[in-house]
Amino acid sequence: MSRKIRYGMVGGGRGAFIGAVHRIAAAIDQQIELVCGAFSSDPQKSKDSGADLFLPADRCYGSYEEMIKAEAALPEGERMDFIAIVTPNHVHFPPAKMALEHGFHVLSDKPATFDLKEAQELAKLVEKTGLIYGLTHNYTGYPLVKQAREMVHNGTLGKIRKVVVEYPQGWLATKVEESGQKQAAWRTDPTKSGAAGCVGDIGTHAENLAEYISGLKISELAADLSTFVEGRLLDDDANILLRFDNGAKGVLHCSQISVGEENNLNIRVYGEKGSLEWHQKEPNTMLVKWLDQPMQVYRTANGYLGAAAAAGSRTPPAHPEGYLEGFANIYKNFANTIRARMEGREPTVIENDFPKIEDGVRGMAFIEAVVASSKANAAWTKVG
Amino acid sequence: MSRKIRYGMVGGGRGAFIGAVHRIAAAIDQQIELVCGAFSSDPQKSKDSGADLFLPADRCYGSYEEMIKAEAALPEGERMDFIAIVTPNHVHFPPAKMALEHGFHVLSDKPATFDLKEAQELAKLVEKTGLIYGLTHNYTGYPLVKQAREMVHNGTLGKIRKVVVEYPQGWLATKVEESGQKQAAWRTDPTKSGAAGCVGDIGTHAENLAEYISGLKISELAADLSTFVEGRLLDDDANILLRFDNGAKGVLHCSQISVGEENNLNIRVYGEKGSLEWHQKEPNTMLVKWLDQPMQVYRTANGYLGAAAAAGSRTPPAHPEGYLEGFANIYKNFANTIRARMEGREPTVIENDFPKIEDGVRGMAFIEAVVASSKANAAWTKVG
Amino acid sequence: MSRKIRYGMVGGGRGAFIGAVHRIAAAIDQQIELVCGAFSSDPQKSKDSGADLFLPADRCYGSYEEMIKAEAALPEGERMDFIAIVTPNHVHFPPAKMALEHGFHVLSDKPATFDLKEAQELAKLVEKTGLIYGLTHNYTGYPLVKQAREMVHNGTLGKIRKVVVEYPQGWLATKVEESGQKQAAWRTDPTKSGAAGCVGDIGTHAENLAEYISGLKISELAADLSTFVEGRLLDDDANILLRFDNGAKGVLHCSQISVGEENNLNIRVYGEKGSLEWHQKEPNTMLVKWLDQPMQVYRTANGYLGAAAAAGSRTPPAHPEGYLEGFANIYKNFANTIRARMEGREPTVIENDFPKIEDGVRGMAFIEAVVASSKANAAWTKVG
Amino acid sequence: MSRKIRYGMVGGGRGAFIGAVHRIAAAIDQQIELVCGAFSSDPQKSKDSGADLFLPADRCYGSYEEMIKAEAALPEGERMDFIAIVTPNHVHFPPAKMALEHGFHVLSDKPATFDLKEAQELAKLVEKTGLIYGLTHNYTGYPLVKQAREMVHNGTLGKIRKVVVEYPQGWLATKVEESGQKQAAWRTDPTKSGAAGCVGDIGTHAENLAEYISGLKISELAADLSTFVEGRLLDDDANILLRFDNGAKGVLHCSQISVGEENNLNIRVYGEKGSLEWHQKEPNTMLVKWLDQPMQVYRTANGYLGAAAAAGSRTPPAHPEGYLEGFANIYKNFANTIRARMEGREPTVIENDFPKIEDGVRGMAFIEAVVASSKANAAWTKVG
Known part of the structure; x- marks a missing residue:
């Protein structure tokens, strides 16, 4: 395969903390690229945030619903491969659910959901769709x-x-x-x-x-x-x-x-x-x-x-590695697991080493x- | 006053651990001297242990009972001022009790007694006799x-x-x-x-x-x-x-x-x-x-x-001080409190800073x- | 300005150490993009190395000379803005010199050159061209x-x-x-x-x-x-x-x-x-x-x-930052100084804080x- | 042998620093006892300093010369076995020399002497007298x-x-x-x-x-x-x-x-x-x-x-040992080496492990x- 893995971000607009961390983690290894985002529920702020990141305006959406629908309508190879969810806890489950239902892999900030019931529902959905779900318990x-x-x-x-x-x-x-x-x-x-x-x-x-x-x-x-x-x-x-x-x-x-x-x-x-x-x-x-x-x-x-x-x-x-590199390892393994699927092979044990929905539950x-x-x-x- | 504070030791014969620590703690400041001991329930081992410490044979006793009685019979200025108890836990209370009843101050290894009941009884006895009781919670x-x-x-x-x-x-x-x-x-x-x-x-x-x-x-x-x-x-x-x-x-x-x-x-x-x-x-x-x-x-x-x-x-x-010096601070303050009493004055706040029977209870x-x-x-x- | 700063790399092919570090350092902040490279003096290895990085084959050159000439012939906005030199010491000066002579800014691994004479010549060239030269004394x-x-x-x-x-x-x-x-x-x-x-x-x-x-x-x-x-x-x-x-x-x-x-x-x-x-x-x-x-x-x-x-x-x-982030700060400030020039303004004191040819000399x-x-x-x- | 090793101190009166350290180092193991001192060149201060240490007034001398002479006149078993020199550097050699000449072992603070010439002379005297000389390079x-x-x-x-x-x-x-x-x-x-x-x-x-x-x-x-x-x-x-x-x-x-x-x-x-x-x-x-x-x-x-x-x-x-215990090890080995001689045997390798006049030179x-x-x-x- 000769392209980077593509993702869209939910949350992480200007002034946010963890969104910027996710983007760095995704960027470090140069195997993943940000192609779109619903950075804010304020459409203008979402566009401005995307512009800071050199995204075209038409890939900066005003809501995750809009993003998932629009991206799903794009051809494979252009549309995002997964979404990264970096919103507060109560907005983890809804975009994860919708993304899975539209065929996108999901990488979510922790905790997985707002409550256990949601997590269990999400686990069922992950199983049903067979899509790849990762959770950024980054310390692992x-x-x-x-x-x-x-x-x-x-x-x-x-x-x-x-x-x-x-x-x-x-x-x-x-x-x-x-x-x-x-x-x-x-x-x-x-x-x-x-x-x-x-x-x-x-x-x-x-x-x-x-x-x-x-x-x-x-x-x-x-x-x-x-x-x-x-x-x-x-x-x-x-x-x-x-x-x-x-x-x-x-x-x-x-x-x-x-x-x-x-x-x-x-x-x-x-x-x-x-x-x-x-x-x-x-x-x-x-x-x-x-x-x-x-x-x-x-x-x-x-x-x-x-x-x-x-x-x-x-x-x-003794070239000290830090928080961002550890975080990037979650992204790397998650993306390599997607890549393995694209390549029609099983991920290696090392590629498959990232927190999953079971950890979320x-x-x-x-x-x-x-x-x-x-x-x-x-x-x-x-x-x- | 122109003499060191004198003590007798219960336990701490050859091969013991904490007894040697107590003796070092007592020795460091050169204000306290070991004058007798019931180092072992084996009279010969007690004498041998005392000989290692340059004690005369007649001040090396075969039991704490013997020691307390014999020392109590000596004139003030010759007899021990306090006993140091360094035996296993079940032999803390009996010698402490007997020493107090014979007018000796007590410095005991921790825990104070075998059980709470003994500790409460000991507290009453300390209060009744007005004698000084210290407990080597040495980390303080x-x-x-x-x-x-x-x-x-x-x-x-x-x-x-x-x-x-x-x-x-x-x-x-x-x-x-x-x-x-x-x-x-x-x-x-x-x-x-x-x-x-x-x-x-x-x-x-x-x-x-x-x-x-x-x-x-x-x-x-x-x-x-x-x-x-x-x-x-x-x-x-x-x-x-x-x-x-x-x-x-x-x-x-x-x-x-x-x-x-x-x-x-x-x-x-x-x-x-x-x-x-x-x-x-x-x-x-x-x-x-x-x-x-x-x-x-x-x-x-x-x-x-x-x-x-x-x-x-x-x-x-940056002249590192260690365990023995901390331990010695318990001895120092305890002995200075005895000295204050000998001098007819109240101990200072610093002298009075050592664990007491209340800590033991x-x-x-x-x-x-x-x-x-x-x-x-x-x-x-x-x-x- | 609405684009990333572009660079080409000299050296850093498969199996190299410091080249990969430079690429991560450049990637972290998502403000710089790799657009070409002369990764190896073996043209095929250079192409293979570039392919690992998702570069098009026609931007993977067999030598820095070829790269500098070819890139110089591309229109602004497509061609690289600077070169990153990550070769052994004896190949620091020649590409730096040639790049400057062709109007490219230079970011070089240290030491600046093979000997002092080269460094002094390079300093004169930097001054003469007015281009921006950075040196990755990354610990700063x-x-x-x-x-x-x-x-x-x-x-x-x-x-x-x-x-x-x-x-x-x-x-x-x-x-x-x-x-x-x-x-x-x-x-x-x-x-x-x-x-x-x-x-x-x-x-x-x-x-x-x-x-x-x-x-x-x-x-x-x-x-x-x-x-x-x-x-x-x-x-x-x-x-x-x-x-x-x-x-x-x-x-x-x-x-x-x-x-x-x-x-x-x-x-x-x-x-x-x-x-x-x-x-x-x-x-x-x-x-x-x-x-x-x-x-x-x-x-x-x-x-x-x-x-x-x-x-x-x-x-x-307490999100530990490490070697790569420090290294990235050199890249960030260097690139921001290029950006300032593109924007027709002086770099800020913070942007201008990176090792320069004077440090190299x-x-x-x-x-x-x-x-x-x-x-x-x-x-x-x-x-x- | 059934007695402690005895020493007299030169220097170390009230307010001194290193003298008190030496006394603690000597006291810790309870194998050495202070029997006399020339704590100060002021005879009254020497007596007062000695009284703090419970020494009899007649063993508190106004000068090291007086001490060495008087102690030399006492019978073995009563007189000091060695002197500890804790004065400023220029008063290291004279008492060391005189002590050796009167048959006393010497333990001196470092450096051994005021200059190299003195040290060489002292080394000859140590060799000639066959007495034991120790130097408190305590960190060893x-x-x-x-x-x-x-x-x-x-x-x-x-x-x-x-x-x-x-x-x-x-x-x-x-x-x-x-x-x-x-x-x-x-x-x-x-x-x-x-x-x-x-x-x-x-x-x-x-x-x-x-x-x-x-x-x-x-x-x-x-x-x-x-x-x-x-x-x-x-x-x-x-x-x-x-x-x-x-x-x-x-x-x-x-x-x-x-x-x-x-x-x-x-x-x-x-x-x-x-x-x-x-x-x-x-x-x-x-x-x-x-x-x-x-x-x-x-x-x-x-x-x-x-x-x-x-x-x-x-x-x-994990019972931290510190500066004083390390210092005491110099005293212990030095005193044990004296004891070995008293017992007519060679010191063990461990006993003999303390800094000597060669270290001083x-x-x-x-x-x-x-x-x-x-x-x-x-x-x-x-x-x-």
């Missing part, structure tokens, strides 16, 4: 996260006993949603964010990371949600006990009121023979601990890493279980 | 832990919202208690260790540290205890949700099966205006985080620290609450 | 490096007294150039690399970083070069004393035989009032030290940073001084 | 420094190629010697400190550490000394190129004007097969790097360490070479 795109997963999978650590995963942030420690901060406004609004605030926004990342690396499922949890900022309608802090399906135990805590924390997604996985520790803040380093030997420091892009980690790197050792089930547990004073609650 | 002896407490107390961080405290170790990840490892053997034996294993041994340190720094009390908790090593009789891992008396929330997790972890006591305290982070592994560094300013790195012994931290240092900045109440909660499937349980 | 593209420069420039640290800059690597600790490793082969070949090996490859990065941040010039140096791997023809290790034009002193050491070091470019700048420390390995953190206050930890993308650092970030705090003068000093047994030697 | 007392030495000695790293050692401090960045700061005053006074300032005070520690770990000797050096604080009479910053006797190269830089640095003694040793990195600020961690394997993190007190490191620890892993030769080289504009100068 880091090379060393892939290495961690591989080492657990290979039994290098022995049976997993404990997982500690945490995601403290501090940016909502004060009531910034009243200051006109758009990112804060919708995230703290239950009509846009969903049943949970902090847990939906970042707790699901922690949950996804823990399950991705450990290969385990959280079977039940006991959650204590808090809202520390007065008048806020959703949780801004969560402390959760975990039990996994293999008998492992765990702790997940996340917060958006932890003053001075940036994006401290951290995970420790303890097995019978060895342990892993990874910090998103310094994503190119992973600590590997042993019973009777010195701790080892795994670093991105070195020759001793496995195939998944190797495939996730674009530069030699897990995330929504996790949110619902957390909220239910917390309402029941942290009673143990099954997930899914 | 670190200068930067004192700085942390002072900063919280002064309101520098604003109202505290969240505390995350953790104490993972890995040394009991396999069944070392069957290998003749003496430290492991009694710690995993419910008749010697008490109702909890990991929680009693290190969980109480975490609990004490959290309450010491935050100035808060844990009001209730939800605990999930595990025993991962087959056949072990006590918990070797614990995940606990915390609620504090001011409405703050928290997480405490501790473990002795976290492969490759040494003694990773870590604490993060989040307030409305700022946050603190301290790691025992690098005890001379404390991170202080702010809403809108760069994180600061506080370091032991610098001029910008407060009085308590300053008093806890023996060397200039809290610790035992914590253990009992944790065990009760876990038995009730992590139901919320009041502490004390 | 990191946001915190820009912050460091700004803080020094603003006098925040006081007068600079000392600079310690180091760049140890370990990848040439054995004779890998004999194993078919292409990167190693030309870098250790004096006919391709130039008068210096390690010093030309990475020492110039250290030199450039020190001068960029400090705003000072190295006036003289005393260098001790070594070749540790037997039979190698160029230096693989260098230790250099520095004296700066304001009286400051310094040390620069670099190495490619420092086993286990990845790309540890580190710099410390000491002033009368404060100091800075930055490590490329963790590029989103910069330590700022003061006389009597706690050290501060500056982090990329926070609100307290200055304008240059802010402009260099694409994501919020400095680098070559540095190499020559180092080699001369070392031959004279580390005698003090003027730079330039 | 850290367990992981001993481990480093052992690993180099065992060939684990292969042939050593490069050593980078640095010791930046910032406490003399301003003219504190004029503020009444006693430590600063004598260190910047050439009549008390010797020919060098910064180099004598901390450069010798760096030199000693490099030679101790590498097992190599610095054969020649090129030094650039600076005095940044106006009016100061001695160097406060030094940058030095090193050549070792096996052909290895190196860099040593030290500074007392590096604002914000505490006591950052750092060393990196690069061999053909592996490398080591150790930072005094976090002395319980050593990084070990390999050609093709992940970096390892060695930590104090773990079972995988060698005999020398094991013997240097007093606590289990090396240090003074290093200082002289550095000063001579710097005067000759960094000309290469032989050491010793």
Whole structure:
């Protein structure tokens, strides 16, 4: 095949945050091109946003409905191949559904939907249409996260006993949603964010990371949600006990009121023979601990890493890779899976390594279980 | 006064671990001298152990009962001033009780007693005798832990919202208690260790540290205890949700099966205006985080620290101070408080800064609450 | 203007390292597009390499000479705007010269040329043509490096007294150039690399970083070069004393035989009032030290940073930015400066912040001084 | 033998810094006791200082001459066994000489003497008397420094190629010697400190550490000394190129004007097969790097360490050991070597591991070479 994979974007107009991240992630490897967008519900803003991106005006739509219909009417090879959804949570499901129904693959920001019911419906639709659905739980795109997963999978650590995963942030420690901060406004609004605030926004990342690396499922949890900022309608802090399906135990805590924390997604996985520790803040380093030997420091892009980690790197050792490259790995694998289909072949294991609708359903089930547990004073609650 | 404070030791014979630590802690500042000991229940081993320490044979006793009686019969100025108890948990209370009843001050290793009932009885006896009781929750002896407490107390961080405290170790990840490892053997034996294993041994340190720094009390908790090593009789891992008396929330997790972890006591305290982070592994560094300013790195012994931290240092900045110096700060303050009494004056605030029987009672109440909660499937349980 | 800036690439065919980095750096911000290339001196390999990049065959040339001529014959708006040179050192000058002579802007990998004489000739040509020349001393593209420069420039640290800059690597600790490793082969070949090996490859990065941040010039140096791997023809290790034009002193050491070091470019700048420390390995953190206050930890993308650092970030705090983003900042500013010219305006200070031919001349003068000093047994030697 | 080793102290009266450190180092292991002192040249201050230490007034002397004579007149078993010299540099040699002449072993603070000539004379006297002389280059007392030495000695790293050692401090960045700061005053006074300032005070520690770990000797050096604080009479910053006797190269830089640095003694040793990195600020961690394997993190007190490191620890892993414990290891080994002689046996290899007069002579030769080289504009100068 001799062309780039084409996509259209829903959301991500001027001033948005995550839309720009998606576009960079798509652009890095030069295998994907943006061909259209419904960047804003304001048609003029959508056109202006598209013009910033050198898109022709007639491919800048005033709504995702318009875009999907118009693109579906274009010939293959001209029309978009997939849509990227970068809107607030309550606008994840509708465009995903419509795109699938019109034959487009979907790459959506997380969480997959507004609630579990939508996610389950979406899963059915993905299955029915046979189209490719990806979810940007981007932290699983880091090379060393892939290495961690591989080492657990290979039994290098022995049976997993404990997982500690945490995601403290501090940016909502004060009531910034009243200051006109758009990112804060919708995230703290239950009509846009969903049943949970902090847990939906970042707790699901922690949950996804823990399950991705450990290969385990959280079977039940006991959650204590808090809202520390007065008048806020959703949780801004969560402390959760975990039990996994293999008998492992765990702790997940996340917060958006932890003053001075940036994006401290951290995970420790303890097995019978060895342990892993990874910090998103310094994503190119992973600590590997042993019973009777010195701790080892795994670093991105070195020759001793496995195939998944190797495939996730674009530069030699000690050229630090960051958030955007990890994000781009989701795009890359997703697009390569589309490309495989175009080429009439199965995607490789590495190409097929990106979060899917099953992860989306897990995330929504996790949110619902957390909220239910917390309402029941942290009673143990099954997930899914 | 022109003499050192004198003490006798209960336990700590040849091959013991914590006894040697206590003796170093007592020796560092050259204000305290070891004058006698009941180092072992084997009289010959007690004498041999004492000989290693250059003690005369007639001050090396075969039991604490013998020691307390014999020393009590010596004239003041010759007899010991206090006893240091460094035995396994089930032999904390009896010598403490007897020493107090014979007029000796007591410095005991933690936890204070075998169970809460004993601790409460001991508290009454301390109050009744008016003698001085200290407990070696040694981590509160670190200068930067004192700085942390002072900063919280002064309101520098604003109202505290969240505390995350953790104490993972890995040394009991396999069944070392069957290998003749003496430290492991009694710690995993419910008749010697008490109702909890990991929680009693290190969980109480975490609990004490959290309450010491935050100035808060844990009001209730939800605990999930595990025993991962087959056949072990006590918990070797614990995940606990915390609620504090001011409405703050928290997480405490501790473990002795976290492969490759040494003694990773870590604490993060989040307030409305700022946050603190301290790691025992690098005890001379404390991170202080702010809403809108760069994180600061506080370091032991610098001029910008407060009085308590300053008093806890023996060397200039960047001469790393460690575990033994922190431990010695407990001894120093305890001994200075005895000295103050000898001199007929009140101890200063700094001298009086060491863990007391109240901390011991809290610790035992914590253990009992944790065990009760876990038995009730992590139901919320009041502490004390 | 409503189009992307266009470029052609010289070098960077299949299997090359730095060419791919340049293409990613150009692609990230979606403001620059690759329109042609002379990827290899083998015309078929050049076409194949171009096909991987979705370039039409007629824009994939068999030599830079062919490319420059052919592109010059295309109408503006179709032809490339600049060339990116990503060949080994001895092929930097010829295409740069020819491109300038044909009216194309030039972005070149470092060092600028094979020797100082070429660099001086190139500088004259740049001046004469008035075209824009950029050099990818990419480490100056990191946001915190820009912050460091700004803080020094603003006098925040006081007068600079000392600079310690180091760049140890370990990848040439054995004779890998004999194993078919292409990167190693030309870098250790004096006919391709130039008068210096390690010093030309990475020492110039250290030199450039020190001068960029400090705003000072190295006036003289005393260098001790070594070749540790037997039979190698160029230096693989260098230790250099520095004296700066304001009286400051310094040390620069670099190495490619420092086993286990990845790309540890580190710099410390000491002033009368404060100091800075930055490590490329963790590029989103910069330590700022003061006389009597706690050290501060500056982090990329926070609100307290200055304008240059802010402009260099694409994501919020704690979304780690890496090597590729820093590299992309060179491309971004270079391209924006071209765009400014197209728009008939002066570039802003931020747009104009990229390494230029003056930096290239400095680098070559540095190499020559180092080699001369070392031959004279580390005698003090003027730079330039 | 059934008694502690006894010592008298020269210097270290009230308000002194290093004297108190020596006393703690001697006290920690409870094998050494202070029996007398000439703490000050003011007899009353000497008595008062001794009283603080619970010494009888008649063992508190007004001068070292008085002390040595009086103690020599006491019977063995009552008199001191050795003297500890903790005075400024110009008062190291005289008491050392007199003590040796009166049959006392000597433990001296560093540098050994005021100049090289004195050191050579002292070396002859040590040889002639056959008494034991120790020098507190305390950093060699850290367990992981001993481990480093052992690993180099065992060939684990292969042939050593490069050593980078640095010791930046910032406490003399301003003219504190004029503020009444006693430590600063004598260190910047050439009549008390010797020919060098910064180099004598901390450069010798760096030199000693490099030679101790590498097992190599610095054969020649090129030094650039600076005095940044106006009016100061001695160097406060030094940058030095090193050549070792096996052909290895190196860099040593030290500074007392590096604002914000505490006591950052750092060393990196690069061999053909592996490398080591150790930072005094976090002395319980050593990084070990390999050609093709992940970096390892060695930590104090773990079972995988060698005999020398094991013997240097007093606590289990992750009970951080610090400056005082490292210092105490010098005292312990020195005292055990005295004890071996008392017992009529050879000291073990571990007991005999402490800096000796040979190290003292090396240090003074290093200082002289550095000063001579710097005067000759960094000309290469032989050491010793």
